[in-house]
Amino acid sequence: MTDVQDPIAEVVAQTEQVSLEEAQENTHVHDENCTHDHEHEHDAAAAAAAAQQRNDYDLLETNNTKDKTTDPLVKNYFEAKELFEKSMTLLNAIPEGAEPELIEKHKDEIVEVTKGLMKAFLLDEKACVMNQRILKLAEQYEVYVQTHNPEGTSTATVDSEEEDAEQQTTIYTKDSVVFVIWILFSGQQWAHCVQTLSFAITEFEDIRPRMLELRASCKMALRDYKGCNEDLEQALEIQPSNVENHSMLGNVYYATHQAQEAIAHFKAFVEAAHPDSRTLPNAYYALATLTLQSIPSGSSKKKSNQALKQVSLLKEAQMYFQKAQGADLRFKELYGVVTAFNEIKRTAFMAFQSRSAGRNGTLQPAQTPALLEAAEALKKSFKTPGLLSCANCGRHDNIANEGRSEELKPKALLKCAKCNKVAYCSRPCQITHWNTTHKNTCKK
CATH class of the missing domain: 1.20.58 (Methane Monooxygenase Hydroxylase; Chain G, domain 1)
Incomplete structure (x- = not known):
């Protein structure tokens, strides 16, 4: 029996509430570097979104060069993609619904498809596109786990949110936890995903490096760069062969202007990549x-x-x-x-x-x-790059300058008094940035 602060069962119960966007609805940003034909915006936007989400391995097939590289990440991606597509074909043959009779009749297929999809996600999340049918599969698999208590099932005691309520026991498998992580990650529910990933990191040693990498991505999205770096460093300690983590660390240190750390990780990466x-x-x-x-x-x-x-x-x-x-x-x-x-x-x-x-x-x-x-x-x-614009919203001048007489000298951005390395357009922006990010990176 394991005591946990963030119950897996609670997250599973919120499965249907997660708001997801289909991959083709990603928005392409038309900036000064945009040169494509806007009359064919749909195709170009899809291509841009794919590149932005690091799904451009598919371009190897388009360019007929897939067989001209031995990059192991390319191999992982296409293995994951093939497994995902195969699993989706099987899933589409399973009727929707969570009635006990339906689950009992199709339990073997539900388990097989779930295992296939989770394996694909762990190989490369970029090859797996979340959709409504997969969300319904999560509900079906959860009913199966709670009903059949299959081999490999564990239990966890969780505290109820209601005052004076008794503790509750939830049943979970590794696949059910990974399923929750995939749903939250795809839905960009970063804070909840960090909680569930922390549970998985503690519980499942065999997938710990992968969980650390995913948690690092969530923390980066939350602008917790210190936590992101710590997770990537730990993942490298466990699995030094995954040198792409050196590249990611180099990028984070570069973005936070820690030159020597960035150099060290980029050098380690180019030597082994x-x-x-x-x-x-x-x-x-x-x-x-x-x-x-x-x-x-x-x-x-x-x-x-x-x-x-x-x-x-x-x-x-x-x-x-x-x-x-x-x-x-x-x-x-x-x-x-x-x-x-x-x-x-x-x-x-x-x-x-x-x-x-x-x-x-x-x-x-x-x-x-x-x-x-x-x-x-x-x-x-x-x-001093942080002194050129607001670290929270990107504005290049003090908000107090709005409506200010041109005869008066413009007010400068507000600097962080502790580190003098970042600036803000207003006090509210400074408070927001401090609470979400800067308190973790501020150095006197």
Whole structure:
């Protein structure tokens, strides 16, 4: 018997209340980089949504290059996708409903389909699209578990929310817990998902690394970057072979402006990553800019230690940028599209590209003086990026400036008095950001 603070049974009972959107309803953002034909918006939006959700492994089939890579993550994805589709075919043959007679008649199929779907989700959640029929299967499987108490069932004692009420006992299996996690994760119910994942991490040792990775994703969505990093670090300790977690850690540390930690994880990633990894170009671009901004400032005499270090780091930064461009070309060969022009890639291009492209159209690395100048600019932006806009809503000026006379000097953003690294447009935004995020990362 196990005492738990967050009852699985309560989450299962809320299954039907989870609001989900179908994958094709994801919204495409039309920004300055958008170049597609808006008359064919539906197809383009679907493609963009797929890329944003890291489902672009499907492009390998479109581009007829699936067999040209041995990336293990590609293999996992297509295994999960095949298993998901097979399970859905079986599920569609099972009548809907949770009547005892129906559950008894189809219990074997319900168990088989549930196991298949949970295995697919654990392999790669991006290959599994939640839908209403799967939600109804969750109800059917729950009735089966509560009725038949199958092998592998466990019990947990939970406290009732009603005052003076007696404790209740709930029955669960590993698959029923994973099912709840999948539903909450798909519905972006991050806080509830963290609770259920914490239970699973404690209860099921064999899937602990996967549960830690999913909990890290939830915490990232909740802007709990410290907790996200802790989960990814723990997952790496248990399963060092999953080097993609180094890439994710590098991204989080980069976003929170912890340069040395970001460099360490990105280096660990590029040293062990498969050459066709989707995230390899991003890691190289990040290393290029991070290495560049770590170059010592100021002029120095030739052959001095500082001058030698400057030259060494410049060469290293240029090497990473060139490797990033090479990885980008490989990505385009496989997927038929270029990698996203995100903040990391944009920053690298601004620092390294020459004022004009070479004859073959490829961008050439800038010369040493220009790179040293770029390094100084990077240092300033990397140290104080949070002071340029509101850390909570993104507004670039103090909200008090609305309606303020143009003759008066505009009010500046409010800075965090403790760390002086983030700013806000108003006191309410500061309070909100502190309660949701900044109190976990603020350093004096």
